Amino acid sequence: METAPIAGLGPLSKRERLREMVADALRAAVISGEMRPGAVYSAPTLSAMFGISATPVREAMLDLVREGMVEALPNKGYRVRVVPETELDEVTHVRLLLEPPTVRDVVPLVPAADFPRLRELAEAIVSAVRERDLVGYIHADRVFHLALLGYAGNSQLVTIVSELRSRTRLLGLTPLLESGRLESSAREHHELLDLVERRDADGARELMVRHIGHVRGKWARGTPVDGAPESGAS
Structure with a gap:
């Protein structure tokens, strides 16, 4: 280096x-x-x-x-650290058990007054990609998702998800950035907020399933989980 x-x-x-x-x-x-x-x-x-x-x-x-x-x-x-394929599969499985249903549950709980702040967090993810700041992207992505999960009022869940997320995002970002796919996937955070604002709980859950599948697919340089289309989102 x-x-x-x-x-x-x-x-x-x-x-x-x-x-x-x-x-x-x-x-x-x-x-x-x-x-x-x-x-x-x-x-x-x-x-x-x-x-x-x-x-x-x-x-x-x-x-x-x-x-x-x-x-x-x-x-x-x-x-x-080289993350074994089996560990990626196990972490993905646990995240699928925790994150999509929690996002579905918090959709009716997010106050309308908080939407501008959440939009700012989502835009920080897009801005980091445009500035080619991968560390900033990782940080902004983490802050956004943990803030959304925080509406569940379960600090233990947020801590567990934070640790799991940190173990599945170490590889594959530079090719996504160079190809332009990372910016496209960054904008999906706004799509998630669109669903939250419409109070579409099932749609938000389905989008989170795709997000987690993306991590297992392109970010980890493996194959996507069953039923989860590939992209570069988190």
Whole structure:
């Protein structure tokens, strides 16, 4: 991974900011495929690429370990995690059990006064794609969907879904971005809100089934779940 040194970071007292910036750069490298699945990267090597000391790099990599993006290898470094096909199938199955019925249930619960805020969250997803900001896209997509699920009033469900989503979105985004399919699928979040505003609970559930099938299909470079057409949506 060829990464230019980060300029203008200020004194070492801004350690947390430095860690955050490095973590964002590493996430982008993993999501785009610049850091290859299965490859091992040492903290000293990465720190030299960033032009900084190894300490903030190690701290940032530990953030990615907790997020399931990389694995720590004692005395070697960090390996970009390869998600097994069986795990993708299992996570997809659990998400299908949780998310579509929950979205269906919250449709009548979303106050009309909240629609403008939800529209802003949906538009942030589209804007991130247009700016070619994959990390921003992942973040905006996560915020939107968890906000929608939050109307169910079940914090445990939101936490579980958040963890499951983070394990199925590590690969395949760059080809979708280059082909233009990612922007098309990003706009589907507005379609979901159209259904919510019309109080079409069954339609919203069906769209969520397609969304999850898209993750298993193109994002994970596998095959879509039965009955779920391919796209690049989340």
